[in-house]
Amino acid sequence: MALIVHKYGGTSMGSTERIRNVAKRVAKWVRAGHRLVVVPSAMSGETNRLLALAKEVSPEKATPETMRELDMIAATGEQVSVGLLALALQAEGVPAVSYTGWQVPVKTDSAYTKARIESIDDARVRADLAAGKVVIITGFQGIDDDGHITTLGRGGSDTSAVAVAAAMKAAECLIYTDVDGVYTTDPRVVPEARRLHAVSFEEMLEMASLGSKVLQIRSVEFAGKYRVPMRVLSSFTPWDIPIDEEARSGTLITFEEDENMEQAVVSGIAFNRDEAKVTIMRVPDRPGIAYQILGAVAEANIDVDVIVQNVSHDGKTDFSFTVHRNDYARTIDLLKSKVGPAVGAGEVTGDARICKVSIVGIGMKSHVGIAAKMFRTLADEGINIQMITTSEIKTSVVIDEKYMELAVRALHKAFDLEQPQPA
Amino acid sequence: MALIVHKYGGTSMGSTERIRNVAKRVAKWVRAGHRLVVVPSAMSGETNRLLALAKEVSPEKATPETMRELDMIAATGEQVSVGLLALALQAEGVPAVSYTGWQVPVKTDSAYTKARIESIDDARVRADLAAGKVVIITGFQGIDDDGHITTLGRGGSDTSAVAVAAAMKAAECLIYTDVDGVYTTDPRVVPEARRLHAVSFEEMLEMASLGSKVLQIRSVEFAGKYRVPMRVLSSFTPWDIPIDEEARSGTLITFEEDENMEQAVVSGIAFNRDEAKVTIMRVPDRPGIAYQILGAVAEANIDVDVIVQNVSHDGKTDFSFTVHRNDYARTIDLLKSKVGPAVGAGEVTGDARICKVSIVGIGMKSHVGIAAKMFRTLADEGINIQMITTSEIKTSVVIDEKYMELAVRALHKAFDLEQPQPA
Numbered sequence: 001m002a003l004i005v006h007k008y009g010g011t012s013m014g015s016t017e018r019i020r021n022v023a024k025r026v027a028k029w030v031r032a033g034h035r036l037v038v039v040p041s042a043m044s045g046e047t048n049r050l051l052a053l054a055k056e057v058s059p060e061k062a063t064p065e066t067m068r069e070l071d072m073i074a075a076t077g078e079q080v081s082v083g084l085l086a087l088a089l090q091a092e093g094v095p096a097v098s099y100t101g102w103q104v105p106v107k108t109d110s111a112y113t114k115a116r117i118e119s120i121d122d123a124r125v126r127a128d129l130a131a132g133k134v135v136i137i138t139g140f141q142g143i144d145d146d147g148h149i150t151t152l153g154r155g156g157s158d159t160s161a162v163a164v165a166a167a168m169k170a171a172e173c174l175i176y177t178d179v180d181g182v183y184t185t186d187p188r189v190v191p192e193a194r195r196l197h198a199v200s201f202e203e204m205l206e207m208a209s210l211g212s213k214v215l216q217i218r219s220v221e222f223a224g225k226y227r228v229p230m231r232v233l234s235s236f237t238p239w240d241i242p243i244d245e246e247a248r249s250g251t252l253i254t255f256e257e258d259e260n261m262e263q264a265v266v267s268g269i270a271f272n273r274d275e276a277k278v279t280i281m282r283v284p285d286r287p288g289i290a291y292q293i294l295g296a297v298a299e300a301n302i303d304v305d306v307i308v309q310n311v312s313h314d315g316k317t318d319f320s321f322t323v324h325r326n327d328y329a330r331t332i333d334l335l336k337s338k339v340g341p342a343v344g345a346g347e348v349t350g351d352a353r354i355c356k357v358s359i360v361g362i363g364m365k366s367h368v369g370i371a372a373k374m375f376r377t378l379a380d381e382g383i384n385i386q387m388i389t390t391s392e393i394k395t396s397v398v399i400d401e402k403y404m405e406l407a408v409r410a411l412h413k414a415f416d417l418e419q420p421q422p423a
Numbered sequence: 424m425a426l427i428v429h430k431y432g433g434t435s436m437g438s439t440e441r442i443r444n445v446a447k448r449v450a451k452w453v454r455a456g457h458r459l460v461v462v463p464s465a466m467s468g469e470t471n472r473l474l475a476l477a478k479e480v481s482p483e484k485a486t487p488e489t490m491r492e493l494d495m496i497a498a499t500g501e502q503v504s505v506g507l508l509a510l511a512l513q514a515e516g517v518p519a520v521s522y523t524g525w526q527v528p529v530k531t532d533s534a535y536t537k538a539r540i541e542s543i544d545d546a547r548v549r550a551d552l553a554a555g556k557v558v559i560i561t562g563f564q565g566i567d568d569d570g571h572i573t574t575l576g577r578g579g580s581d582t583s584a585v586a587v588a589a590a591m592k593a594a595e596c597l598i599y600t601d602v603d604g605v606y607t608t609d610p611r612v613v614p615e616a617r618r619l620h621a622v623s624f625e626e627m628l629e630m631a632s633l634g635s636k637v638l639q640i641r642s643v644e645f646a647g648k649y650r651v652p653m654r655v656l657s658s659f660t661p662w663d664i665p666i667d668e669e670a671r672s673g674t675l676i677t678f679e680e681d682e683n684m685e686q687a688v689v690s691g692i693a694f695n696r697d698e699a700k701v702t703i704m705r706v707p708d709r710p711g712i713a714y715q716i717l718g719a720v721a722e723a724n725i726d727v728d729v730i731v732q733n734v735s736h737d738g739k740t741d742f743s744f745t746v747h748r749n750d751y752a753r754t755i756d757l758l759k760s761k762v763g764p765a766v767g768a769g770e771v772t773g774d775a776r777i778c779k780v781s782i783v784g785i786g787m788k789s790h791v792g793i794a795a796k797m798f799r800t801l802a803d804e805g806i807n808i809q810m811i812t813t814s815e816i817k818t819s820v821v822i823d824e825k826y827m828e829l830a831v832r833a834l835h836k837a838f839d840l841e842q843p844q845p846a
């Protein structure tokens with residue numbers, strides 16, 4: 001008998017038949033004595049359909065005014081979903097009521113198309129739960145201080161669900177999706193990849209930021225800030241599997257660092273081949289030089305990921321960073337035409353055919369030699385490392401794209417990730 | 424330089440190309456110096472698509488809870504429209520902002536799927552108009568006192584537009600639709616039918632209630648109550664026709680009874696073949712008998728239109744009324760099984776193959792012999808009249824359905840409706 005938040009993705013809500021299955025699954029939880037808040041996404045394809053219509057009437061570039069209208073349009077996808085799910089639950093004989101973001105309300109800032117949640121008023125939702133209703137809340141959206149509709153950006157419904165769970169102090173936030181949990185790495189690359197029963201919040205955060213598509217990174221940040229236990233699990237199991245089995249399935253994202261638990265040193269291998277590397281060589285090594293380079297890049301609205309600057313020789317240093325591949329040509333051009341001459345640097349080089357491979361594990365905090373083991377494993381495979389960055393629970397390397405699968409497989413094996421996780 | 428409300432129907436908003444044309448038309452009015460509020464319907468087919476989805480998840484009968492969710496779902500159609508139209512106007516270089524019913528807010532009662540507008544707060548809209556923006560407001564919907572989304576029922580966007588025009592004291596409310604005005608009768612029945620340049624509010628009200636599909640009757644009632652000048656005109660003229668020509672096109676619904684104007688005695692012929700006639704015979708003629716019969720019918724949720732009770736003979740009278748054809752079998756059954764025995768009446772009879780034909784004209788108030796001319800015209804054609812009802816500006820008869828077209832054509836000719844209307 002607990003307060004539980006369920007979140008269902010667009011595929012799970014993809015047809016009226018699937019919506020009826022979601023309703024049956026939610027009804028099962030209600031009949032087991034739980035109080036339920038459900039956050040569904042728009043039906044799959046719907047957000048794309050709406051944005052395509054918008055593009056047809058207004059192909060021009062984005063302004064605050066056009067982005068306000070995009071949010072007005074895009075927010076309807078989730079509104080339809082909540083209404084349909086409420087109807088489906090009522091048809092199951094389960095009292096249910098749906099609310100939009102503004103009805104709750106879910107307050108956000110005014111950054112249209114990528115707003116951030118500021119607060120959630122739970123009074124209305126609590127009253128309905130107390131009256132025995134399932135409450136269904138639109139994901140992906142909110143309302144700003146001036147009463148305009150805002151959306152949270154792609155994947156924002158994960159964040160909505162976690163934010164609601166945090167505001168309501170829910171016992172758990174279950175993210176139902178089309179995969180059955182978080183894996184040690186992508187099973188398409190490593191067939192031996194294993195589903196993790198549990199993963200720490202910090203590891204999940206690194207994995208999400210490193211390209212694992214299971215959860216929107218902002219939802220993980222939110223879960224971490226408010227210590228919301230989250231579970232990623234499949235919505236494609238039969239709706240009538242025993243509830244105890246369902247409640248233990250998937251992957252739990254946890255905040256409990258259980259001292260008694262034998263923690264795996266490395267939990268997963270993440271990778272990303274969307275990036276490109278650029279280097280600006282023989283930069284004068286003086287205070288403010290990093291800002292001079294990266295300030296100009298940020299001004300051009302180019303996101304930078306890995307940044308490496310090594311010690312200098314003769315007062316000159318090489319400065320490297322990675323950007324999204326789509327921004328590669330623009331970045332090279334900017335460095336060659338403006339930044340390089342301005343700072344008095346040497347040659348500008350780059351490579352779009354790189355990838356980033358990372359090992360992630362909370363156990364790295366207390367174990368030495370993990371990075372060294374990673375480097376040795378890659379060396380044994382003859383893979384040259386181009387860049388290295390580290391954090392407390394992660395070590396990332398940039399290598400030639402063509403070695404990506406080899407590297408991931410070798411690391412997966414080296415860190416014993418095929419072995420079952422301790423219970 | 425006036426405040427004008429434009430309303431565009433679903434066909435006018437039926438594709439992104441048409442929406443761009445609507446934007447060009449609105450932009451023309453703005454460039455001519457007017458301030459514009461625009462109320463568009465959902466894109467044609469969209470409301471049906473949404474309600475079909477709802478029906479798929481919940482085929483059960485309507486309850487207040489299911490109707491609340493239907494409104495939640497259906498309201499999204501107009502929300503998409505306003506956003507798209509705002510984008511299209513911005514792409515035309517015209518500042519524009521869209522609002523949903525709850526953002527204005529348009530306050531309604533809580534009768535989901537057929538709510539009535541109670542008040543409109545125009546502060547926000549006025550501020551945007553003063554800032555030089557076109558304001559686009561969702562038709563068909565509002566918000567009740569508890570913050571739930573409501574819709575006004577089919578055709579409700581006409582009412583929204585007139586209500587906004589009334590609240591804003593607009594100079595005129597232009598209803599753009601797929602016909603080019605109000606006709607003396609349906610041109611599919613009488614090819615000589617003529618478009619009226621102007622029609623009085625009372626006549627329009629009768630025509631709408633008698634089955635003319637041009638305007639939702641509630642919008643005409645609203646226009647009458649607040650004396651909003653309305654014009655019905657075509658959205659399929661080229662968007663760039665001269666604005667003076669466009670402003671004089673279609674049919675004006677007016678409140679000015681111009682003494683100097685030669686008023687046509689009869690303005691139009693309305694007809695309706697959706698009805699069926701039932702008669703309960705030899706009812707004891709005592710106080711309360713009409714209530715005993717019609718109370719039971721109302722309780723069964725059956726709408727009654729024409730009611731006729733004539734003088735009694737031997738303390739007994741025949742009581743007739745018409746209902747929608749869909750309710751015919753149910754009504755007959757109710758009268759035979761319950762009402763008849765309860766009131767001690769004789770036989771129950773009925774006929775589903777009837778039609779109602781009406782002449783409507785404000786001139787009937789001051790001209791005698793109009794009804795008589797109608798009856799003589801029908802007699803000359805050998806058409807038997809089964810029921811008659813009259814109001815100040817209308818006379819309706821119920822006749823055999825097979826004579827409908829003959830009756831309409833004969834009456835159209837007898838009252839000189841082919842002749843051009845006095846300017």
